[in-house]
Amino acid sequence: MDDLGNLAERLARNSYLVDEAQPHIQVDQEAVRRTGAGPLLVRICPAHVYSQGVDGRIEVAWAGCLECGTCLAVAPEGTLTWHYPRGGFGVGYRYG
Amino acid sequence: MEDDVFDVIVVGGGVAGCVTAYQLARAGRSVALLERAATPGSKNLSGGVFYCRVMDQVFPGFVEEAPVERRITRNCVSLLNESSGVTVDYWDARLAEPVNAVSVLRGRLDAWLAEQCEAVGVAVLPGVRVDALLRDADQVVGVRADEEELRGRVVILADGVNSFLAREAGLRAKEPPKHLAVGIKSVIGLPAQRLEERFGLAQGEGVAYAVVGDCTQGVAGGGFLYTNADSVSVGVVLRLDDLAASGRTASDIHDHFLDHPAISRQLAGGTPLEYGCHLTIEAGPQAVRQDLTAPGLLVVGDAAGFTLNTGFTIRGMDLAAASGMAAARAANAALDAGDLSQRSMDRYRAELAATFAGRDMRTYAHAPAFFENRLLYRDVGLLAADVMHGVYSLDTSPRSHLRDVARHAVAGSHVGWRRLAGLVFAAVRSL
Numbered sequence: 001m002d003d004l005g006n007l008a009e010r011l012a013r014n015s016y017l018v019d020e021a022q023p024h025i026q027v028d029q030e031a032v033r034r035t036g037a038g039p040l041l042v043r044i045c046p047a048h049v050y051s052q053g054v055d056g057r058i059e060v061a062w063a064g065c066l067e068c069g070t071c072l073a074v075a076p077e078g079t080l081t082w083h084y085p086r087g088g089f090g091v092g093y094r095y096g
Numbered sequence: 097m098e099d100d101v102f103d104v105i106v107v108g109g110g111v112a113g114c115v116t117a118y119q120l121a122r123a124g125r126s127v128a129l130l131e132r133a134a135t136p137g138s139k140n141l142s143g144g145v146f147y148c149r150v151m152d153q154v155f156p157g158f159v160e161e162a163p164v165e166r167r168i169t170r171n172c173v174s175l176l177n178e179s180s181g182v183t184v185d186y187w188d189a190r191l192a193e194p195v196n197a198v199s200v201l202r203g204r205l206d207a208w209l210a211e212q213c214e215a216v217g218v219a220v221l222p223g224v225r226v227d228a229l230l231r232d233a234d235q236v237v238g239v240r241a242d243e244e245e246l247r248g249r250v251v252i253l254a255d256g257v258n259s260f261l262a263r264e265a266g267l268r269a270k271e272p273p274k275h276l277a278v279g280i281k282s283v284i285g286l287p288a289q290r291l292e293e294r295f296g297l298a299q300g301e302g303v304a305y306a307v308v309g310d311c312t313q314g315v316a317g318g319g320f321l322y323t324n325a326d327s328v329s330v331g332v333v334l335r336l337d338d339l340a341a342s343g344r345t346a347s348d349i350h351d352h353f354l355d356h357p358a359i360s361r362q363l364a365g366g367t368p369l370e371y372g373c374h375l376t377i378e379a380g381p382q383a384v385r386q387d388l389t390a391p392g393l394l395v396v397g398d399a400a401g402f403t404l405n406t407g408f409t410i411r412g413m414d415l416a417a418a419s420g421m422a423a424a425r426a427a428n429a430a431l432d433a434g435d436l437s438q439r440s441m442d443r444y445r446a447e448l449a450a451t452f453a454g455r456d457m458r459t460y461a462h463a464p465a466f467f468e469n470r471l472l473y474r475d476v477g478l479l480a481a482d483v484m485h486g487v488y489s490l491d492t493s494p495r496s497h498l499r500d501v502a503r504h505a506v507a508g509s510h511v512g513w514r515r516l517a518g519l520v521f522a523a524v525r526s527l
């Protein structure tokens with residue numbers, strides 16, 4: 001399949017109701033630095049929510065999250081605060 | 097309902113939650129079904145083959161009435177290598193009558209299930225994320241969502257694989273990555289007629305491929321491809337411990353599978369419709385041994401660990417339905433008796449043990465350990481292709497009997513006779 005589109009294009013086909021008031025993912029930058037978990041988060045998230053800046057900080061594009069829970073399952077204790085978005089917010093699959 | 101107390105509050109409107117709520121409402125109970133999605137089904141994702149015989153016990157005529165995609169009458173198991181593959185292709189008219197399995201898209205199916213619930217009087221409340229359980233000493237007496245409290249005599253957790261609520265209740269520990277896998281799936285649109293021609297299907301019938309090997313680039317897990325009415329569900333399932341250790345990027349493995357010549361050919365000319373991901377349980381038999389009950393509380397479906405990967409089939413939806421039916425019977429009996437103690441709720445265990453869901457979890461107790469064997473994700477497929485190559489490659493050298501072809505292939509592979517025999521022995525015992 002050669003025309004799947006990049007991740008941004010793929011995510012754009014889902015419907016999202018973004019909860020601007022309450023991000024549902026928070027990263028403890030210090031804990032990530034200490035545990036070296038940054039690269040793991042970056043590559044394990046199927047939606048490319050995490051990226052690492054030149055300064056080593058992890059950026060979180062939480063609006064594109066598909067709410068699977070993978071990052072939380074593999075992240076070292078204390079690096080992530082992650083919960084489902086508030087009721088009604090977040091990703092909406094049309095097919096599933 | 098007296099004093100605004102529901103008989104039962106069900107948290108989560110997937111297959112498990114909807115079946116549970118439906119059965120209890122049919123039994124005359126007042127039931128609230130709380131779902132965090134704005135539209136039931138829109139948070140849910142499955143590979144998509146529903147072994148649906150059990151649904152006839154809840155919704156007679158399920159296959160005709162529900163929004164199902166295709167009746168699966170052809171099942172293929174593929175060992176896939178980079179440039180070869182060996183497939184067992186099994187079709188059988190007996191799988192059509194009665195219908196054994198259908199492909200489904202959960203956005204459609206779960207919305208229909210929630211409608212059925214509403215029709216029998218369930219108070220379906222979408223857009224509500226339950227944040228915590230309400231307790232009176234040990235007894236669970238309701239739920240809290242935002243600042244709202246809702247009271248129920250029995251609370252049933254059907255909140256899926258992550259079940260933060262079951263964890264909070266102390267029923268389940270956080271699963272280790274080894275017990276979980278992430279499924280990454282694309283839905284690719286293909287007109288029905290084209291799809292039927294391409295896959296050699298009669299109208300309305302469908303095929304399910306289970307793939308192991310190069311589809312996951314050696315990471316424990318597998319690939320799948322299922323035909324829907326006018327689309328294909330295709331993707332990979334990757335065990336989290338192995339994915340983390342592999343150093344690979346999850347989305348790249350998905351893309352690699354869809355780009356594999358064996359797969360991309362099947363998708364050619366298709367329109368990408370959706371990209372999504374969801375966790376699934378790899379160690380269901382272990383997970384369901386944890387507590388599934390507390391005073392006033394029952395746990396069903398994925399939240400309780402009801403998923404089975406047997407290599408040939410991934411099953412979760414049928415087990416979700418069966419566990420929901422067992423929980424509904426147990427809750428109903430407890431409410432009848434006016435006894436919501438631990439002892440009374442434990443009746444659910446007995447109800448489960450009497451169903452195929454409870455029994456299959458025991459039968460496949462050793463399946464997760466079998467899938468830890470690394471040979472499956474590379475060497476077995478290469479070996480199978482070498483044997484087939486020995487059979488079909490007529491290179492003008494004199495032929496050997498199959499026995500010698502196999503012997504030669506095993507000798508030339510990493511696997512070796514002992515490990516191969518061990519693998520076959522483990523397979524026939526655990527799968």
Ligand SMILES: Cc1cc2nc3c(=O)[nH]c(=O)nc-3n(C[C@H](O)[C@H](O)[C@H](O)COP(=O)(O)OP(=O)(O)OC[C@H]3O[C@@H](n4cnc5c(N)ncnc54)[C@H](O)[C@@H]3O)c2cc1C
Pocket residue numbers: 084107108109110111112113130131132133137139140141142143144145146147224225226227254255256257261278279280281332333374375376396397398399402403410411412413414416
């Ligand atoms: C990639 C993949 C492929 C699969 N393939 C198959 C297959 O081919 N066949 C098969 O039978 N099974 C398959 N499964 C497994 C199957 O999808 C699950 O076992 C099944 O969906 C479980 O149903 P459930 O109702 O228990 O949970 P879910 O379907 O996950 O439903 C849980 C519901 O609870 C809601 N919820 C969660 N938390 C809250 C909260 N706090 N408050 C309110 N609502 C909440 C969610 O939004 C969701 O609607 C697959 C799974 C994956 C990931």
Ligand code: SF4
Pocket residue numbers: 025044045046047048049050064065066067068069070071072
């Ligand atoms: S929950 Fe899934 S999609 Fe969301 S950030 Fe974590 S890994 Fe990515």
